[in-house]
Amino acid sequence: MNRTRELSGQLSAATGDMPTYQIRAPTAALPQGVVMAASPGSLHSPQQLAEEATRKRELRLMKNREAAKECRRRKKEYVKCLESRVAVLEVQNKKLIEELETLKDICSPKTD
DNA sequence: TGTAAACAGCGTCACAAGTT
């Protein structure tokens, strides 16, 4: 995959082009004039919207943290599994080679 | 014993694919 990732996600925090879940600053620190994504109907004040966005972001980060842990756990397990399969196949291969050598010995015509 | 290099684990971001 070709990912042209910015040096760091954090760097773009001030550019205003981030999805809501990436808003970095807590509510109180939001720069003046920053408006959350299209307000859904005017049910909430800007303050409430900011709090909601922060809450969503934190939830998302928490879930993703757990997802990443689980993903790594599964990957490790998978690699372990592959490694033990390799070990089994190596033993099997060794045995087959030995068996082949034995059979060759038996079948080959003897000189003297 | 200090230290640089290698390694492992973690949190986060970006993105594709799947779901609602």
Next chain:
DNA sequence: AACTTGTGACGCTGTTTACA
């Protein structure tokens, strides 16, 4: 179309190892 999930990539930090 918006939301969710899984995962590769990146950067950071702490630990281990080899070496002067």
